[in-house]
Amino acid sequence: MPEELLSHEPATGALLWRAGVSDVDEEVACARAGWPAWAAKPLTVRVETMRRFANTVRARADAFADLIARETGKPLWEAKTEVDSVIGKIDISVSAYAERTSQRRSEGAMGARVAIRHKPHGVLAVLGPYNFPAHLPNGHIVPALLAGNAVVFKPSEKTPASGAFLAECYRAAGVPPECIRLVIGGPAAGKALAEHPGIDGLLFTGSARTGLALNRAFAAKPEKILALEMGGNNPIVVWDTPDIATAATIVVQSAFTSAGQRCTCARRLIVQDALYEPLVAAVDALAGRLIVGDPHGDPQPFMGPVIDNAAADQLADGFVGLITRGGRPIRHLERADPALPFLAPALIDVTDMPERPDIELFGPILQVFRAHDFDEAIEEANATRYGLSASLISQTPALYDRFWAGIRAGVVNWNRPTNGAPSNAPFGGVGWSGNHRPSAYYAADYCAYPVVSNEADAARASIGVGLRDS
Numbered sequence: 001m002p003e004e005l006l007s008h009e010p011a012t013g014a015l016l017w018r019a020g021v022s023d024v025d026e027e028v029a030c031a032r033a034g035w036p037a038w039a040a041k042p043l044t045v046r047v048e049t050m051r052r053f054a055n056t057v058r059a060r061a062d063a064f065a066d067l068i069a070r071e072t073g074k075p076l077w078e079a080k081t082e083v084d085s086v087i088g089k090i091d092i093s094v095s096a097y098a099e100r101t102s103q104r105r106s107e108g109a110m111g112a113r114v115a116i117r118h119k120p121h122g123v124l125a126v127l128g129p130y131n132f133p134a135h136l137p138n139g140h141i142v143p144a145l146l147a148g149n150a151v152v153f154k155p156s157e158k159t160p161a162s163g164a165f166l167a168e169c170y171r172a173a174g175v176p177p178e179c180i181r182l183v184i185g186g187p188a189a190g191k192a193l194a195e196h197p198g199i200d201g202l203l204f205t206g207s208a209r210t211g212l213a214l215n216r217a218f219a220a221k222p223e224k225i226l227a228l229e230m231g232g233n234n235p236i237v238v239w240d241t242p243d244i245a246t247a248a249t250i251v252v253q254s255a256f257t258s259a260g261q262r263c264t265c266a267r268r269l270i271v272q273d274a275l276y277e278p279l280v281a282a283v284d285a286l287a288g289r290l291i292v293g294d295p296h297g298d299p300q301p302f303m304g305p306v307i308d309n310a311a312a313d314q315l316a317d318g319f320v321g322l323i324t325r326g327g328r329p330i331r332h333l334e335r336a337d338p339a340l341p342f343l344a345p346a347l348i349d350v351t352d353m354p355e356r357p358d359i360e361l362f363g364p365i366l367q368v369f370r371a372h373d374f375d376e377a378i379e380e381a382n383a384t385r386y387g388l389s390a391s392l393i394s395q396t397p398a399l400y401d402r403f404w405a406g407i408r409a410g411v412v413n414w415n416r417p418t419n420g421a422p423s424n425a426p427f428g429g430v431g432w433s434g435n436h437r438p439s440a441y442y443a444a445d446y447c448a449y450p451v452v453s454n455e456a457d458a459a460r461a462s463i464g465v466g467l468r469d470s
Contacts, residue, residue: 032198066079126202133166259343
């Protein structure tokens with residue numbers, strides 16, 4: 001394992017940050033020693049600490065957004081919205097905790113009471129992604145801390161500086177240092193943390209490949225909670241709509257926001273045969289107008305680079321692979337500078353491909369499929385092992401009813417983009433997109449477990465049948 005981890009700016013290649021690699025055993029041991037005291041504090045103390053965290057992030061918002069923009073390459077305007085989401089998560093998580101894991105009592109038999117309360121798991125590991133290095137891990141960490149857990153957080157090795165900044169905000173707000181531990185390192189450190197016997201659960205956001213490996217590893221550990229947020233091969237269906245310009249705008253937002261580096265981004269456009277020519281022309285024209293540039297550029301870009309050159313190379317190979325399998329390029333995946341990972345949006349028609357690979361191309365590539373009837377459109381939309389997000393653009397409510405009933409996804413939208421899920425609702429998918437533990441508003445469910453108690457002030461008991469006479 002290397003002694004130091006480096007982080008570079010995708011837009012320039014410049015060195016941004018460096019730090020020593022963490023000792024996973026030490027970080028977990030520290031968390032195990034500290035979490036009982038945190039769990040024993042009244043909920044009001046933990047809530048107030050989280051509110052101080054929100055204020056801490058608010059006071060450092062400009063510096064935080066600047067760091068996220070530099071480290072991920074996303075435009076500064078988008079990095080600012082991510083910081084706003086970090087702040088907004090506090091009130092949402094407090095409400096979710098009260099609604100989904102609150103204490104409840106009811107009357108039982110013979111004057112007894114039934115009490116439902118929740119306990120924290122203990123030490124939870126959080127593995128964060130690079131595309132939202134603050135917002136997505138924060139969505140696990142805040143509800144975990146509210147429930148009384150300690151957290152060992154490993155940010156992506158591609159965005160460690162943003163993760164370190166987030167952890168420092170928790171500590172500055174008064175979260176005990178032993179209850180928010182930071183692991184800096186690469187895949188080996190992540191593997192060591194996931195396998196560590198000292199954790200009581202793992203909250204993961206990342207690729208399906210890694211998530212499937214974690215699912216297999218935890219299959220023999222039913223005592224540990226596992227929450228998986230994985231990727232998507234998300235469809236957007238356009239059918240029976242007269243407003244081509246608006247439909248094209250929603251498609252472009254779905255496919256190319258964050259340079260296509262959102263798990264909810266549309267990967268496949270399924271379009272009605274009669275709308276194919278005008279819609280594809282409109283999407284192509286709008287994609288060609290998108291500014292791809294430096295995150296701090298003026299005018300502000302719509303999208304920045306992908307995370308690094310390795311990702312850009314992989315996407316280029318994936319696009320060529322679609323062509324060799326029979327795809328027809330509509331707009332090529334252009335890369336202006338081979339030394340930097342800036343990619344222009346790409347469109348490719350895959351209608352006549354004999355086999356369409358069910359893969360998540362995590363970047364600005366949109367595959368287009370021409371469907372002849374709505375049943376074929378739904379069948380094509382469901383032709384994936386993933387099941388995260390899906391959207392229908394249509395002016396016909398009856399079609400949306402059919403779409404909602406027939407589509408297999410955890411997020412199903414109507415006349416809205418596939419991405420941009422609200423934080424005050426559950427978020428998650430099925431199939432290779434998750435393991436039925438949705439996050440966001442429902443994150444409270446996997447951060448504490450319910451304990452049911454049958455209680456009475458005095459012991460009373462009798463046996464009415466089955467006894468011999470004394």
